[in-house]
Amino acid sequence: xxxxxxxxxxxxxxxxxxxxxxxxxxxxxxxxxxxxxxxxxxxxxxxxxxxxxxxxxxxxxxxxxxxxxxxxxxxxxxxxxxxxxxxxxxxxxxxxxxxxxxxxxxxxxxxxxxxxxxxxxxxxxxxxxxxxxxxxxxxxxxxxxxxxxxxxxxxxxxxxxxxxxxxxxxxxxxxxxxxxxxxxxxxxxxxxxxxxxxxxxxxxxxxxxxxxxxxxxxxxxxxxxxxxxxxxxxxxxxxxxxxxxxxxxxxxxxxxxxxxxxxxxxxxxxxxxxxxxxxx
Numbered sequence: 001x002x003x004x005x006x007x008x009x010x011x012x013x014x015x016x017x018x019x020x021x022x023x024x025x026x027x028x029x030x031x032x033x034x035x036x037x038x039x040x041x042x043x044x045x046x047x048x049x050x051x052x053x054x055x056x057x058x059x060x061x062x063x064x065x066x067x068x069x070x071x072x073x074x075x076x077x078x079x080x081x082x083x084x085x086x087x088x089x090x091x092x093x094x095x096x097x098x099x100x101x102x103x104x105x106x107x108x109x110x111x112x113x114x115x116x117x118x119x120x121x122x123x124x125x126x127x128x129x130x131x132x133x134x135x136x137x138x139x140x141x142x143x144x145x146x147x148x149x150x151x152x153x154x155x156x157x158x159x160x161x162x163x164x165x166x167x168x169x170x171x172x173x174x175x176x177x178x179x180x181x182x183x184x185x186x187x188x189x190x191x192x193x194x195x196x197x198x199x200x201x202x203x204x205x206x207x208x209x210x211x212x213x214x215x216x217x218x219x220x221x222x223x224x225x226x227x228x229x230x231x232x233x234x235x236x237x238x239x240x241x242x243x244x245x246x247x248x249x250x251x252x253x254x255x256x257x258x259x260x261x262x263x264x265x266x267x268x269x270x271x272x273x274x275x276x277x278x279x280x
Contacts, residue, residue, distance in 0.1 A: 039132075041156075043152075047151065050152045051156065054121075054157070065169075066189065068161050069191065075120070079103065082103070083104075083120065084105070084232050086106050086231070087231070088108040093111055094107050096135065107119050114188075126153065162190055167204060167206075180214070180216060180220075184220055238274075
C-alpha cells in the first residue's frame with residue numbers, strides 16, 4: 001500500500017519540460033496525444049470489473065503467461081511512464097505521480113521483488129484511473145472512498161499479475177505437491193509474494209477449507225531476496241547525466257536534490273557504466 005504521494009518538479013534537474021521529455025525519450029508536450037489512456041472504471045465498479053479490466057489490459061499489451069516479466073517495459077513503452085527505483089522509508093512502498101508531460105511511478109527498491117511487482121501494478125492502476133478516481137496526496141486507512149479505491153487497485157493488480165488462465169494451469173499441474181512449499185515456489189515464478197498468490201487462489205475458489213487450515217501465511221514470506229535493482233532507471237540517469245554535461249545543472253545542486261553526496265553521484269553514474277561528467 002502506498003504511504004503517500006510524492007511531488008516531483010521537472011525543473012529540479014535544470015531542464016525545461018521539452019528538454020526533459022526529449023532526454024527521457026518521451027514526446028514533447030506540443031506533440032503528445034490529446035487522449036490519455038484511462039480504464040473504464042469508477043468507484044461504483046465492482047471488483048470483478050476491475051479484474052476483468054486487468055485481464056483485457058494484459059491481453060492488449062501481450063504480457064504473456066507471466067505478466068510481471070514484461071509489465072515494466074510495457075508501461076514505459078505504451079504509456080511513456082517513467083518508473084524509478086528509489087530508496088524510500090519502510091512505510092512507503094510506492095507512489096504514483098501525474099505530470100502534464102508524462103506520468104511517473106516510484107518503487108521502493110528495498111522491497112522484495114514480489115512486492116515491487118505488485119506495487120508497480122498497484123500504482124499503474126492509479127495512473128490509469130486518475131481522472132475518475134484521483135488518489136489522495138496521502139493514503140489513509142480509514143475513509144470509505146479511499147478504502148474502495150485501494151480494494152479496486154488490489155483486485156486489478158492481482159488479476160493483472162496472476163492471470164486466471166495461468167493460475168488454473170499451474171493449479172491443475174500441482175498434483176500431490178505439499179501446498180505450503182508449492183505456494184512459495186509458484187509465487188516466485190509469477191513474481192509475486194506468497195500472500196498475494198494465496199489470496200488470488202482464495203478469490204478464484206481453488207482452496208478448500210482444509211487447505212486454508214493447512215497454510216501458514218507467515219511461512220509464505222520470501223527467502224533472502226536477490227540484490228536490489230539499480231537506483232532510479234537508465235533513462236533517468238542518462239537525463240541527469242545530460243543535464244550535468246550540458247551545464248544546465250550544477251553537481252552540488254544535483255546532489256542536494258537527490259539527497260546524496262557528490263561521491264554518491266559518481267558511484268551512480270559508474271553503476272550504469274557512465275563516466276561521471278564532472279571531476280571531484
